[in-house]
Amino acid sequence: MTEQITRPADGYAEIRRVRGIFIAALLLVLALLVGVAVTLGSADLSVSESYLAILAGLFPGTFQAPELAEVIVWDYRLHRVLFAVCAGFGLAIAGTVMQGILRNPLASPFTLGIASAAATGASIAIVLGAGFLGGDYLIIGNAFLFALLASMAIYGMARYRGVSSETMILGGIALMYLFSAITSLLQYLGSAEQLQAVVFWMFGSMDRSSWMKLGIVAAILAVIVPYFIIRAWDLNVLAEGDEVASSLGVPVERSMTVFMILSSLVTAAIICFTGTIGFIGLVAPHITRMAVGGDHRVLIPASGLVGAVLLLGADSIARSILAPEILPVGIVTAFLGVPFFMYLFLHRRDGGW
Amino acid sequence: MVRLSVSDLAFSYRDRPVLSDIAFCVDAGEVLGLVGPNGCGKTTLIKCVDGILTPCRGRVALEGQDLARMHRREVARLIAYVPQSITNHTSSTVFETVLMGRRPYLNWSVRPEDEEKVQEALSLLDLDDLAFRQVRELSGGERQRVMIARAIAQETKAILLDEPTSSLDVHHQMAVMEVIRSLAEERDLSVVIAVHDLNLAAAFCHRLLVMKQGSIQGNGIPADVLTAATIRDVYGIDAVVKHDLATPYMVPVPSGRRRGKT
Numbered sequence: 001m002t003e004q005i006t007r008p009a010d011g012y013a014e015i016r017r018v019r020g021i022f023i024a025a026l027l028l029v030l031a032l033l034v035g036v037a038v039t040l041g042s043a044d045l046s047v048s049e050s051y052l053a054i055l056a057g058l059f060p061g062t063f064q065a066p067e068l069a070e071v072i073v074w075d076y077r078l079h080r081v082l083f084a085v086c087a088g089f090g091l092a093i094a095g096t097v098m099q100g101i102l103r104n105p106l107a108s109p110f111t112l113g114i115a116s117a118a119a120t121g122a123s124i125a126i127v128l129g130a131g132f133l134g135g136d137y138l139i140i141g142n143a144f145l146f147a148l149l150a151s152m153a154i155y156g157m158a159r160y161r162g163v164s165s166e167t168m169i170l171g172g173i174a175l176m177y178l179f180s181a182i183t184s185l186l187q188y189l190g191s192a193e194q195l196q197a198v199v200f201w202m203f204g205s206m207d208r209s210s211w212m213k214l215g216i217v218a219a220i221l222a223v224i225v226p227y228f229i230i231r232a233w234d235l236n237v238l239a240e241g242d243e244v245a246s247s248l249g250v251p252v253e254r255s256m257t258v259f260m261i262l263s264s265l266v267t268a269a270i271i272c273f274t275g276t277i278g279f280i281g282l283v284a285p286h287i288t289r290m291a292v293g294g295d296h297r298v299l300i301p302a303s304g305l306v307g308a309v310l311l312l313g314a315d316s317i318a319r320s321i322l323a324p325e326i327l328p329v330g331i332v333t334a335f336l337g338v339p340f341f342m343y344l345f346l347h348r349r350d351g352g353w
Numbered sequence: 354m355v356r357l358s359v360s361d362l363a364f365s366y367r368d369r370p371v372l373s374d375i376a377f378c379v380d381a382g383e384v385l386g387l388v389g390p391n392g393c394g395k396t397t398l399i400k401c402v403d404g405i406l407t408p409c410r411g412r413v414a415l416e417g418q419d420l421a422r423m424h425r426r427e428v429a430r431l432i433a434y435v436p437q438s439i440t441n442h443t444s445s446t447v448f449e450t451v452l453m454g455r456r457p458y459l460n461w462s463v464r465p466e467d468e469e470k471v472q473e474a475l476s477l478l479d480l481d482d483l484a485f486r487q488v489r490e491l492s493g494g495e496r497q498r499v500m501i502a503r504a505i506a507q508e509t510k511a512i513l514l515d516e517p518t519s520s521l522d523v524h525h526q527m528a529v530m531e532v533i534r535s536l537a538e539e540r541d542l543s544v545v546i547a548v549h550d551l552n553l554a555a556a557f558c559h560r561l562l563v564m565k566q567g568s569i570q571g572n573g574i575p576a577d578v579l580t581a582a583t584i585r586d587v588y589g590i591d592a593v594v595k596h597d598l599a600t601p602y603m604v605p606v607p608s609g610r611r612r613g614k615t
Contacts, residue, residue, distance in 0.1 A: 011485050012448055012468060103443075233456050239443045240453065243436055246405045248507070249429030249457045294445040297461070 019298045022291050026305040030085065033309060037081045037316045042324035043072045054078065083209035084312040084329070086217045087270045088280055090225075092307020093300055094263040094270075095281030096288070097228055100235045100296060101259045102168045105344075108282035109267040112168070113175035114150045115276045118268065120179040120186075121146030122201045122275070127190040139201070143272035150175055151264035155257070204275035204330025206315050213273045220269045224262050225304065232296035235259070239294065277330045279337025280307050286344060310336070356381040356543040357402070357432075357511050362411030364394075364401050371397045372567045375411065379511070379543040384534055386558030386575075387547040390588055394567040395547040396437060399513045402545065403434045415511060429457035433504035437515040437547075447491070447499050448484045451475060454506030474505040478532065493520035501529065505536065511543040512536075518553060526550070530557040552602040555579050563587055576601050 039050045049065065053073035056065035091109060098107040109115055121142035125131045131142040157171040183202075187195050228235070234255055237245045242252045271277065288303035311329065314336060318327040355378045362375040372394045379385045387395045400406040402413050404420055413420045415431050423431075433454070445453075451474055455467040475481055478498040483491065488499055497517055504512050514533070518526040534557050537544045548554040554561055555575035563571035563578055565587045571578045579601045584592045591606040 012463075015446075015448075015485070230461065233453075233459055233461070236445075236449075237453055237456050239445075240450070241436070243400065243405050243434070244453075246425065247403050247429060247432070247434035248453060249424075249426035251425055289444045293449065294443040295449055 015293065019292045019302070023298070023302055023305065026302065026309060030305060030309050030312070033312050033316065034081055034085065037084075037312055038073060038077050040316055040320050041072065041077055042326070043068075043076075045069050045072060050077075079211045079214050080206050080209045080315070081312065083214045083217065083273075084206050084315045085308045086214060086221060087206075087274055087277065088284070088307035088309070088311025089304040090217065090221050090266045090270050090307075091277065091281040091311070092284035092288075093221075093225055093228065093304045094267045095307075096285040096296070096300055096303045097235065097259050097263040098281075099285050100239045101256050103239055103241070104169055105286065106169055106282070107172075108279075108285075109147075109264075109271065110276070110278040110282060111176075112151065112154055112172035113179060114147050114154075114172075114264065114267055115271055115278065116176045116179040116183070117150030118143040118147040118271045119198075119202045119276055120182045121272075123183045123186040123190075123198045126197045126201065127186045127194045140272045143275075144268045146179075147268035147271060148264055150179065151260060151267075155260050159253075200328075201275045202330075203328030204271075204277040204333075205318075205326075205328035206274065207326065207328075208273060208275075217269055217273065220266060224266055225300070227262065228259075228300050229297065231255075231259075232300060235296040235300075236294070239296075275328075275330060277311070277333055279333045279341070280311050283337050283340050284310055286340075355379075356383075356416060357545070358412075358414050359402060360412050360414075362398075362401060362408050362413065364397055364406060364408045370567060372401065372408070374568055377562055377569065377572060379545060381510075381541045381543055382538050383560065384537045384544040384546060384558045386554035386561045387545060387564060388549075388551055388554050388561055389564035389570075393564040395564060396515050397567075398564070399434070399515050399545065399547060403432050403513055404428055405434065426457050429507065429509075431510050433507040433509040433512045435500045435504050435512065435514040435517055437519065443489070444487055446485050446487055447475070447480055447502075450488050450499055451480075451502045451506050454503040454508075457507065470506050470508065474502040477505060477536075478502040479528075494522065494525045497521060498525075498529065501532070509542075511545070514544070514546040516547050516549060519549065526553060533557070551579060551584075555602060556600045579603060 038054065039045070039047045049069045050073055052063060053065040053069040056063040056070055057074045095108040098109070098112065099105060121144070122139050125139040125142040129138070131138040153175060154168055154171045158167045183198065187198055190198065234250045237248045237250050238252070238255060246252050267281070284307035285299070285303045288299055288306050292298050292302050311333065314332040315329045318329045318332045321327065357379040359378070360376045362372060363370070364372040375398060377385070387398065389395055397406065401408045404413070404425070420428050420432070448471060451471045452463065452467065454474070455463070455470060459467065475484055478501055480498055480502055483495060488496060491499065497520060501514070501517060517533070518529055521529060530553060533544060533546065536542055546558065548558070558575065560573060561571070561575050561578045562569060563583060570587055571583055576596070579594055581592055581594050584590065584594070584603060591608065592603045593606060594601055594603045
């Protein structure tokens with residue numbers, strides 16, 4: 001017989017230890033993955049040249065690297081790698097918060113129609129040239145605006161019909177079809193080049209990353225993610241149901257509105273730059289919940305790290321599997337995400353998540 | 354000593370009135386049973402008392418303080434609520450779920466005293482062995498006990514329970530009602546409990562509040578309230594009320610027998 005856990009508080013200490021180990025392990029994996037990812041690429045750079053180039057950029061006086069290596073690493077690879085980390089982190093956390101407040105394992109930026117709304121926004125910019133921001137930010141601005149509009153529409157429907165997970169999910173599916181139809185119509189009306197541009201946008205990729213875009217996404221995450229973590233107890237309690245949450249002292253409607261707006265903002269800020277990247281926001285929270293349980297104090301940062309590992313891993317695969325060809329990462333995440341989703345669907349029949 | 358007082362309370366869902374002219378008090382250490390047919394407004398009343406629903410008229414006060422003027426967090430330190438059905442699909446363990454009862458006191462990290470309170474509540478409801486099982490894996494009766502344990506960990510002055518015995522077998526019905534009654538008496542809690550089973554209510558509640566179509570039909574000790582006339586009036590059935598045990602109990606009479614005397 002193994003030794004019994006005699007006091008529940010000891011068992012809780014054990015849970016805390018497991019959580020600490022999980023997060024530490026994730027940080028390690030992520031660091032390794034970043035280390036590998038900066039050496040990957042079509043340019044013929046050796047591993048040491050890549051690292052030397054990073055160091056040369058950070059400490060220009062101390063280290064010297066070939067100029068070409070420095071350009072390739074700093075202007076092409078590094079921001080892309082870090083952007084994948086931030087995007088995965090943000091999408092996973094947005095998914096975690098949405099699943100928590102909607103109490104639904106299917107809630108994610110992708111399944112709620114937010115991603116297809118962003119695609120419609122981008123298509124309008126590409127095909128009709130219409131948008132509220134001009135120049136380089138025409139497509140990005142439209143995608144961002146439409147993503148936010150879609151999440152507001154879902155939330156509005158849910159408020160009108162009563163906030164239940166079914167309402168949100170069904171509303172999201174309806175919106176997803178509506179926006180797909182609009183996008184298809186625009187593709188039909190557009191020229192061959194426009195059609196190609198729309199399709200390419202929808203694949204979702206890290207190719208369009210830049211230091212500036214990385215800065216914007218990182219800044220948004222730096223403000224919103226700590227707020228989610230600070231309010232983790234409220235998310236825990238909301239996951240138990242509106243009435244229980246209210247009786248435990250959480251102002252339910254106000255909190256749900258704030259959480260929905262902020263998680264949509266995070267999603268919109270990421271997918272307007274990357275295009276449609278599915279499954280990270282759906283799958284990362286599930287994996288993390290299985291490993292560390294449902295306490296959002298740990299779940300939020302841990303699922304963010306899982307998302308970062310998944311997206312950076314997927315992008316590394318996308319860059320190397322058919323090298324020198326670079327696949328759009330959205331295709332890779334779908335290939336990785338679908339089998340996992342099937343597993344979830346087939347094996348977890350207890351109705352839980 | 355009057356602990357919880359409800360006066361002149363009314364509530365409607367959109368245009369449909371659900372509760373009207375509700376007034377009652379609960380003393381410290383007292384268990385008040387809410388009885389009445391399906392749809393008479395028991396659940397709505399409990400939600401109004403806790404402020405989960407906002408009544409359209411009336412006042413709910415705890416020790417003289419109007420609850421409507423307080424923050425939700427303050428109310429949560431005074432009144433706990435145990436919902437009727439639990440549709441818990443999260444992956445929280447029993448321990449973590451009971452720990453949520455400490456939310457009104459927690460800032461972010463869990464203090465040793467919070468763990469102590471949780472442990473105490475778990476032991477009281479005989480849940481020690483289940484502490485690290487996931488709530489969704491438990492049976493209906495076990496979940497019910499988890500919800501009660503959470504309310505106890507909340508350390509309030511009043512607890513409102515919405516049919517806590519509905520999914521329990523007879524053994525656990527008795528066990529849960531006994532825990533609730535002794536908690537009320539030992540910790541000086543005010544308890545309001547909606548119960549379907551009239552005999553269970555009569556056996557364990559100090560007082561019964563009989564509701565019909567959103568208003569109060571009777572309020573008193575079980576021996577006074579549980580009468581054949583009240584049962585016929587409220588439930589529309591014939592019943593015989595017996596007094597040969599410590600508390601009164603009733604036996605429904607099938608309508609075919611038309612009030613056959615036993």
